[in-house]
Amino acid sequence: MTLETTQGDRFAQALLAGDHPAANACAREAFTRGVDYLYEDVVKPALARIGEMWARNQITIAEQHVATALAQSVLGALYPEFPWPPPGPPAIIACVAGELHELGARMVADLLTLDGWDGMFLGADVSDAALLERVAQTRPALVVLSVTMVPGRRGLAPLVASLQRLTPAPKLLVGGAGMLGKEDLDLPPGAGAVLSSARAAVEWARRWKP
Template identity: 30%
Template sequence: MTEAARSNAHADAPVYTIKTVVQETGIPSATLRAWERRYGVLSPGRSDGGYRLYSERDIATLRWLKAQVDAGVSISRAVALLQLRRRTGEEPERQPDRAGSDPPALPSAGARGAEAIGDELLGALLAYQEARVEAILTEAFALYPVETVAEDIIAPVLVRIGELWRRGEASIVQEHYATAILRRRLAGLFHAYVQPAAGPLAMTGAGPSEWHDVGILLVSLVLRRMGWQVIYLGQNVPADHLGQEILRLRPALVCLSASTRENAEVLADVYELVRDLPEPRPRLIFGGRAFNAHPELRSRFADSYIASSARELAQELGADGPR
């Protein structure tokens, strides 16, 4: 084993207790555990007695992240930036600190706008360049909040790919690939956010006969980030069984999506079913491409809120709260 290899092995050896890590980094133990749970920052080892053990590299990583947070960067953006730099071969947490130096700054959002990132993401998706797609998305999440990436990058890219397919400039295989890879990334983000122990309950999913669920997955992610307990039901949610679960679980909110006029009209069954439930009934919210393309559908669901985007829904719920 070379000297460098020995050094790396020593740096990665889990030998420090959480008490030592707290003393070395100044990060409270509760915060440290929250970062591990929510963002997968570290994977500590375990002692024979089951206690967490950390390595020198773990401590260096935590110091770097704390420097970012102390500089005003959110922990989610700091973690995304760390992952981005590691993907490019950098190890910022191992770079020695210079006395009086500022912590590494996040790249300027103005230097690379959402539209430019979307253009590059579209090209990488159409070329099946998965590693490049992942790197672009990591950069996007380092630069912008989740809601901005969802609304201003991912959603427009999916719309553009759909338009290319309709014009015969992209194949159905390319469209399926793009949807699958973006859906996978969003699903990973959704599950990375721990379900709140308390808070209003929301049930979300793609309506009956609806197989396009990226949009409602975005909504589910935004709701969970807002503090809702979210039960995400996936694609093609059957109306009758949904009604049974609504009656049993008593959610405060039910959000369903439809991408075609036909599938939106089927949501009328869900609307009537929920309307006939005894109080307290959940608030119904519908959305998706069908409602944006056919605004006249909104009159079919007079007592429900029709959201044109995840951002609009977040603003609506943020202003009024769950009903």
């Protein structure tokens, strides 16, 4: 399949080819325009394109996993150069139980941290019990839940209800491809949102930063 020549598509091509130097060069070129641009305008569309190709049986699941691992490696190499600020108010970011795709949530955690939060990323497939325990321990001002696959929505309602019963209840963001078309999730008015991008999440969270 011939890809267009946007930076996101060039990054996708490099990832699918397993071409580490090309992927690194593309990421570094985008990084000169900021981490926000790198993540939202290059990495996100590249991974979306790769996901679409897998869904259409144009690549195998193994090829998708290799591409994602290469993306993580390339981004990890840039971490020492990110303009990390001093830690701010705590925010917890986690993939819901059963959700194994963690790169998108990690990017949200990074962008929140760069915007002045202390972003604690709990990783993939976080059980409700583990998440609630961590929230009770750290009392974050913000909790972000990532749902990339539709089945991850099944346990959201009781988890959201449990988070709302905490005192103080954190502000709550839910995002990921699995939430498309489900923006009507029952969240506290004004204190919760379903958003489709890391950029939007950072902008929304900024108003709640202590």
